[in-house]
Structure formats: C-alpha cells, structure tokens
Amino acid sequence: MVKVLMYGYATGVFSSRGIARKLEEDVAFRMLAAGNFPRHRTISEFRRRHLKDFKSLFVEVVRLARELGLVRFGKLSLDGTKVRANASKRKAMSYGRMVKEQRRVAGEIEEILRKAGSADAREDARYGKEFRGDELPEELRRREDRLAAIGKAKERLEARQRGADEARGRSPGQERNATTHR
Secondary structure: OHHHHHHHHHOOOOOHHHHHHHHHHOHHHHHHOOOOOOOHHHHHHHHHHOHHHHHHHHHHHHHHHHHOOOOOOOOOOOOOOOOOOOOOOOOOOOHHHHHHHHHHHHHHHHHHHHHHHHHHHHHHHHHOOOOOOOOOOHHHOOHHHHHHHHHHHHHHHHHHHHHHHHHHOOOOOOOOOOOOOO
C-alpha cells in the first residue's frame, strides 16, 4: 500500500478514489499493488491510520532519491554560456542550506498529504463514504430497470427526431440524404 501511495503522489494522483481507479486502469499501479485492488476507503483509512509514519517515510524517500541523483529540485535556466566548473554538488550546499532545504521539502510533503486529505473529504461529501463515485444510479442497477430506462430514452430520442423530420417536411419513409436525379 505504501508503494502505491508514494507512486500516486509522485505522479499527481492524490485522491484515494483516483488511486483506486488507477489500480484498475494503470499497469504501473497494478504492478506496485501486486494485482491487489483495495477500495478507496481502504486506501484512505490506511493513509489516515499511518499518517505520522507515512510523513517521515515520505521525507526519507525524497532524500534518498535526491541523494542518488534520481530527482532534482530547483530551477534550471539556460542562456547558452559555456563555463568551466569543478565544484562538487555535495560541497556546493552549506549545512545551513541543507537544513533549510530539508524543511522546505518537508513542507512540500505536508502540502501533498493535505491535498490528499482534502480531496478525499471533498469526494466523501460528494459521493458518500462508502461509494466510489462511478456506481450506476439506483434506478439503473437492476437489468430490467436498465432495459426499461434505455427503451424510454430511445423512444424520447425517436420522438424528437420525428418532430425534427416533420418540421423539415420529411415524410416517415423518406430517406434522410435522398438526392434527386434528373
């Protein structure tokens, strides 16, 4: 579950419902979850239950990724100037700056986790705690009701089309794109 949450947040998917959806649609998420498909509620509760540990683990993962050169933070500007340099990346940052950077990264992680919590809260308010948000409406859940609703919708569409045909002067048996030949 931790791998899935880390990957979700790293790729910009913060909501538990969004992560649950990605588990069904995205191969990378499926691989990380080892073919498991936890419900959005399970993902949300896991994050909430382990929030303190998750925050510290998130900081450690970001630090490790940065140390290994897997990610870079900051801005890059290019102006085409070629300059010789021999400064080491590790020595270019003072200890004070490292502490400041560590606080900044921790703040960014806090913001990501806040976004995830607020996204879950918004979706819970919109869909209800136990619902994913993509369920069929109650009136369409049973097959017979679904068929009846589809039939009624089809009848309404056909009636609208008949009205449009009559307004244009078409008769019921006339083809729509009939061309006249001389």
